[in-house]
Structures are given as C-alpha cells and as structure tokens.
Amino acid sequence: MKIKSLLKSAAVAAVAVTGTAAFAQDVTLRIQTHYATEHPTGQMLAKWIDDVQVMSGGEIAVEMFYSSSVVATTETFDAAINGILDCDATGGAYQTGKNPAFQFVGDIMGGYDTPWQQYSWLYYGGGYDAAQELYNAQNMQLIGWAIYGQESFASSRPIAGPEDLKGWKFRSPPGMETEIFEKLGASPIVMDFTEIFTALETGIIDGADASGLANNVGLGLYDIVKHANYPGFHSMPSDHLACNKDVWEGLSEKHRRIIETAWQKLGFQIAMLNEKANTEAASALQEQGVTLYAWSAEDRKEFRAAAQAAWDDWATRSPEAGALVESHKTYLRQLGLID
Secondary structure (H helix, E strand, O other): OHHHHHHHHHHHHHHHHHHHHHHOOOEEEEEEEOOOOOOHHHHHHHHHHHHHHHHOOOOEEEEEEOOOOOOOHHHHHHHHHOOOOOEEEOEHHHHOOOOHHHHHHHOOOOOOOOHHHHHHHHHHOOHHHHHHHHHHOOOEEEEEEEEOOOOEEEEOOOOOOHHHHOOOEEEEOOOHHHHHHHHOOOEEEEOOHHHHHHHHHHOOOOEEEEEOHHHHHHHOHHHOOOEEEOOOOOOOOEEEEEEEHHHHHOOOHHHHHHHHHHHHHHHHHHHHHHHHHHHHHHHHHHHOOOEEEOOOHHHHHHHHHHHHHHHHHHHOOOHHHHHHHHHHHHHHHHOOOOO
C-alpha cells in the first residue's frame, strides 16, 4: 500500500514537472534600436531588458542590437517582418514610405501638448486598436510607445511666435514637417543630422529642428546659437516596440504581458526623465545667456491650424491615414485641444 502511494505521488510529480517544462517556454528576442548604448534612451532600454528577464524568471532573453548595427535604421521594420530580427525598437515615422498613415503613429506634429495626452490617446482614446490595424497589415504587432516629450528649436535669431518663422531657414527632417512650416512662411531645408553644425556656423541655416532641449544641449547646438523655444510645441516623436506578428503570437500570454508591462514602465520613465532633464537644461541655458521663448496659447493654436491642414492632406493619401487622422481629431476635441 505504501509502495503504491509512493508510485502514485511520483507519477503526479512527473506530470507536474512535465507540464511546467512545457509551459516554461524559453525565448530569445532579437531587437534592434537606433540608439547607442551610452544614449539616455539606450541606457533605459538596458533597464527594460533587465526587467523583462527578471520578471520572466530568465525565461525571456533579449539580444539588443544598438546603433542600428544589423541593418540601417529605416530597414529595421522590414528586417523584423522578414525574420532577420524579431522586433523593431525604432519608430513608426520611418515607415511612411510603406503607408502615409505611419506619420500619425510616429510624429503627429502640432497635436498633443504633453506625452501624457499622447499616451492617453493610445491607451484610452482608441488609438491602440486604430494603430494596430496598420501594423497588423504588415504582419507586425505594435507593443507600445516611448515618448520623450516636445522638441525645441535651436536658432541664431528670435523665434518668439509665428511671425518670426517667416523667412526662417532651418534644418528639417523630410515629410510632413516641411509642408507645415512652408505654410507658415518658413524655409525648411532637409539635411543630414551631421551637417547641422557647419550649416549653423556658416549661416546657411538660421536654426535647426534636432531634438528636445536637453538633447540639443548635449549636441552642443547652444554653443553656436543663443535662441530656443521652450516648452516645445511642434514635434513630439514616439518611438515604438513592434514585433513580428507570428513571433508575438507564438509567445505565451504570460510572456506577452511581461513585455507589454515592462515597456509601459520604460515609456513612462523616459517621459519623466526627459521632463526633468529639459527643466534643468532650461534653467542652465538662461544663466548662460540663451533666450527661451514660450509660445502663447494663441500662437500654438495658429501652428496647430497649419498642422491640421497638413493632416487633412495626408489623410487623403491612404484609407489607414484617414482613419488615424480622424481618430486623433476625435480625441483632441475631447481634450479641448482643437475645435
């Protein structure tokens, strides 16, 4: 009787161990980011990897390729689609060539005032489902965003309001931004990031759209020019984590929730970290003689009106773009940011 009981216990234990082993699905995810390991966001990504590995009890390993070391930044999305990578940690704005709708998950421009408003569209304003259709059509799954906040200009002349944009020559990224600023009388010039410094020093351009205030300080832009706008108003890009849909669906529900939860923590901490860094940078720059301009509500409204005209034009370029623009507009009206 005792022997039978021991055998039965051993059998139950064997089933339990087998079931646990089957459930404990060890996974290695290959992910590429355009950030370097020493960049603040690159350092935050390392913490995200640690969170994922610790919360999963070591069941999930992440092999992160920094500084676009596998393929070019713009090719990361395709590399995940084609199985060279599992996930893309760059941003949707790099994929407007696939579908103009990616502009409205990458950098809405002139829409939300804070990262928290933009996050709330994604999680509580219907944005996640609207964006997911766009990603799923490419066999990709949007996991979440990381938004570092509003960007600021660097300028050799005052930029106190829309009037100062007339004839203002500045470095601009390609795409919708050039169209918006041209409507306001500025002269956007698309150039590589590495050309900004020489162009500012030689007067080829009056200013530059590069990054947030603290990042601009790190780049040394305010060593060359002494005017900036803060807080920003025109551009608040969102990085994303997007994974190959087959890879994502092959993960257990437990693993998917760990990755999503850890990414939300990452995204929110990036926003808070940059808000602190920008506030400290603003104080230091003013002490160094850099003039900061905070645009009035009326001035921001004028910019937003020009941005909306560009949104409406882009909305005609694909059904998905139209759907995302309408989703943003509906939510922005709820927030009282547009009429």
